[in-house]
Amino acid sequence: MRVLDCLTQDHNPWLVGLAALICVVGSVVLGHLYTRIRRGAARDRLPWVFLGAVAGGATIWCTHFVAMLAYKPGVEIAYAPLLTGVSLLVAMVGCGVAVTLGSIRQPWAPALGGTAFGLGVTAMHYIGMSAFTAEAFVQWNMAYVAVSVIAATVGGALAFSVGAETTLRHRRILTPALLVLTIVSLHFTGMGALTVLPFAPSDDAWTLTEAETLLAVGVAVVGFLILGTAVASYALDEQSERQSRDRLGSLIEGSVDGMLVEAEGRVVMANRAFAELCGLADEALVGRAVADWVEDLDSMPPNALVQSRLTTADGSIPVEIAVRIEATPDQTFRILAVRDLRSRVAQERRISHLARNDSLTGLPNRTSFLEKLDRTVATFGEGQFALLAIDLNRFKEVNDLYGHAVGDQLLTHIAGNLKQATLDGEFVARLGGDEFVAIVPIADREAAHTAAERLRTAMVQPLMAEHAELQCGAAIGIALWPDDASETSVLINNADLAMYRAKASLATDVCFYEEAMDEAVRQRRRVTLGLREALEKNRFELHYQLQASVETGLITGYEALLRWRQADGSFIPPSDFIPIAEETGMILPIGEWVLRQACAEAASWAEPHRIAVNLSPVQLSHIDLPRLVHQILLETGLSPYRLELEITETAMISDMERTTHILRQLKLLGVSVAMDDFGTGYSSLSTLRAFPFDKIKLDRSFMSELDGEPQSKAIIRAVLALGESLAIPILAEGVETQEQLAFLREQGCDEVQGYLLGRPARLIGAGTTTSAAA
Missing domain, CATH: 3.30.70.270 (Reverse transcriptase/Diguanylate cyclase domain)
Known part of the structure; x- marks a missing residue:
């Protein structure tokens, strides 16, 4: 009641209101400056500490002396100018010490800084009151003085602690309110401790009339000028920080990935991409805990990509998160780049499905x-x-x-x-x-x-x-x-x-x-593999069987026969591997090797005997056969007229027009073309009509049946007569006896070939032997 009575009875209410206004404005400025000092780096704090000391000290001093101007004890009062100036200096020093201590990065620092603030306010108040003189005796109630000191120190500690609590939502309002309460409690409790008894003033003191004018001007000029400067500085700093935030916001907003800035577990800034991932508005993100969306954030290593899951309004989605730590002396920020992996996961699943499943059937x-x-x-x-x-x-x-x-x-x-x-x-x-x-x-x-x-x-x-x-x-x-x-x-x-x-x-x-x-199939596969190996390791050989004139007995040429030598020196019969080579396509490289080898060996013979080479139907079906023959003749130097290519009528029947075209190209090269195994097919006559062969080779089956089958003799006579009428030489294969040779001579056969003249051999002396009698 004494304090309230002092406030209502002994003070001018208008000046009390002015003091309150100064106190509120100054407390708001000091609260913001204190927050700014704590947020800034240590190397940047000194200017802000000075500004806080000046603004805070001016606020306390102006509030005190405007309130003192409002004090009407009923006697004439005066103020000592020296102590008045000292009280202003004490207020500024006390505020400087308080904000310096309160900005230290320790849990106890805010309370210590607030206590220093309360003590500084107390010291300013009572030094200022020491400058107070009146025409009366001044008495002090020490109990009220003690209460005022306790109220100042507790209030200051509480105000600074609240200002340092960054997670408190209304700290920007609570901190200035507690500072106002601290200053007001000290001043009016201290004024309640004062009792004034009439007495004469000293000669060197300012009178109330003089002090009222000077102090009003001084308080107005000093107080509002200092507060205005502090406000302007704080505004410029806030503008700079706002521009920095805007630039950062523009940078993270331009990212296609979700970007999030987090400090002390709370979202400081987030871009629209992250808001869209979460299914929330941009403003709904700031201030919320990052753990609401990101799982296991604390366990994620910095500067590394981590796959995690993002909790959204619609459930959980796979994401890839990159965490970067940005530390300042007063605060640590985590910058999160969050990439939506749904499309990539779906693509990976599709690729995995295609890698393990047939793209057409899905099996x-x-x-x-x-x-x-x-x-x-x-x-x-x-x-x-x-x-x-x-x-x-x-x-x-x-x-x-x-x-x-x-x-x-x-x-x-x-x-x-x-x-x-x-x-x-x-x-x-x-x-x-x-x-x-x-x-x-x-x-x-x-x-x-x-x-x-x-x-x-x-x-x-x-x-x-x-x-x-x-x-x-x-x-x-x-x-x-x-x-x-x-x-x-x-x-x-x-x-x-x-x-x-x-x-x-x-x-x-x-x-x-x-x-x-299934052993036959297995053997077939073994033969196929063996053919490739034999071709690569040059295990094929050419044996030659001579051909001779029936009338003169002179050698007319040789037929090249392919042999496949085994490791033990034995040979696999051509009838066992040629059909497999034709079915697997191996006959093409094998046939090319036979043709090139036969021409090369024939070119080295001393006598220009003719060399006959068999062509497979598979070889004959290839349109580039004439080009291959021409190339081999050029490489080996063999004269084209010495090369005779033998084909079967079966090869022509499959595609008569195509085969005829290829044979005509071969004839243009100067190569002879003979029909092999004549008489075994069902269209021999039509084949002879389709293409002008240079020779007809009568199949060996007629020779083997010549002694016991009269029909064979009749067929041989007919074929020989046909050859004579078409002017095509006839060569009989499979001649093994003198009787068979005599019959062919009697019927006018042109050439013979068989075991009677000689078995196929690797070297037959082709360079010197000219007579079949050998």
Whole structure:
């Protein structure tokens, strides 16, 4: 009541209001400056500490002396000028010490700085009161003085602590309010401790009238000038910081990734991309905890890309986060770059799916099949399952007749039927083209056959396309684990062997692997591999069988015969490997080697005998054969008239027009063309009419039947007569006896070839021998 009575009875209310205004404005300025000093770097604090000391000291001093001007004790009062100036200096020093201590980066620093502020306010107040003189005795109530000191120190400590708490939402309002409360509590409690008894003033003191005028001007000029300067400085700093934030905002806003600036667990700034990821408005992000969206942020290493998940309004999405730490002396910021991985994850899943599945049918591909087979073997152990190798029949016809687009439709249709027919535990994959495989758990062979028939039935279901009913057959080979193999590669190979046997069979579409029956296929593969190795390592040889004139007995030429020597010195008969070479395409490089080798060796002979080389139908089907022959003749230096190329009539029948065109090109080179194995085909006469051959070679089968078959003699006479009428020389193959030679001489045959004249040999003395008598 004493304090309230002093405030209401002994003070001018208008001047008290002015003092309150100064106190409020100054406290707001001091609160903002204190926050700025704590936020700034240590090297940048000195100017702000000075500004805070001046502004804070001026606020306290102006509030005090305007309030003192408002004090009306009922007697004439005066102020000592020296102590009045000292009180202003004490106020500024006290504020400087307070903000310096309060800005230290320690938990106890704000409370210590606030205590120093309270003590500085107390010292300023009571030094200023020491300058107070009146025509009376002045008495002090020490209890009120003590309360005023406690109120100042506690209030200051509380105000500075609140100002340092960055997570407190209303600290910008609470801090100035507590500073005002601290100053007001000190002043009016201290004034309540004062009792004035009338007495005469001293001669060297300013009177109230003099002091009132001077102090009013001084307070107005000093107080508002200093506060205005502080406000202007703070405004310029805020403008600079705002411009920096705007520049930073522009930078992060221009990023296509989500950008987030975090300090002490709270969002300081975020761009629109991050807001769109979270499904929130931009302003709804600032101030919220980063943990609301980002999982395990504290465990993420700085300067590294980490995959995590972002919690959004619609759930959780995969993201990639890059964290960068920016530390200042007063605060540490984390800058997060958040990239949405949904499209990339979807793309990776699609790539992974394509890497493990067939792009056309959606069935697992070869890679998935091999992994599944390995897992099945590991899972089943000694248990039994069946591997089904499936190949479509007549699929090439569909592609040739209707095009590949329709063929793809049919493959998709077949794959869909396979999926529907597959039971739990079974696995179906497409290896490529028209090849499929299936892994089927079984109890016995009958179960494997039943599963194969079920899948085959599903595959042969017709498809309506291009106004036609399209359908393919299916050949299935079955190999059982572990009965038919102990390794996965062998199991696959055995299933393929069984499938090829089923494909070649006219009686069944499903075949089990049987070692004895599939040995031929296995041998065929071995021969194919051996042919490649023989060609690479030069294991082929050319043997020559001479050809002689029937009338004179002189050698007319040699036929080059290919031989394949084995490591033990034996030879594989051409009848065993030539058909395989033709089917696999190996006949092309082998045939080229034979032609080049024969021409090179013939070019080295002393006598210019003719050299005959057989052409495969596969070689004859290639349009560049004339170019190859011409190149070899140039390389070896062999005269074209010495080279005779032998073809069978079967090679011409497959494509008469194309073959005739190639043969005419060969004739233009000067090379002779002979028809080999004449009489074994069904269109020999039409073949002779289509192309003017240089020689006809009568098949050896007629010679072997000459002694016991009268029809053979009649056919030989007819062929010789035909050759004479067409002016085409006839050479008889397979002459082995003198009787056969005598008959041919009697019938007017031109040339002969056979064991009677000599067996094929590697070196036959072609450079010196001219007579067949040798």
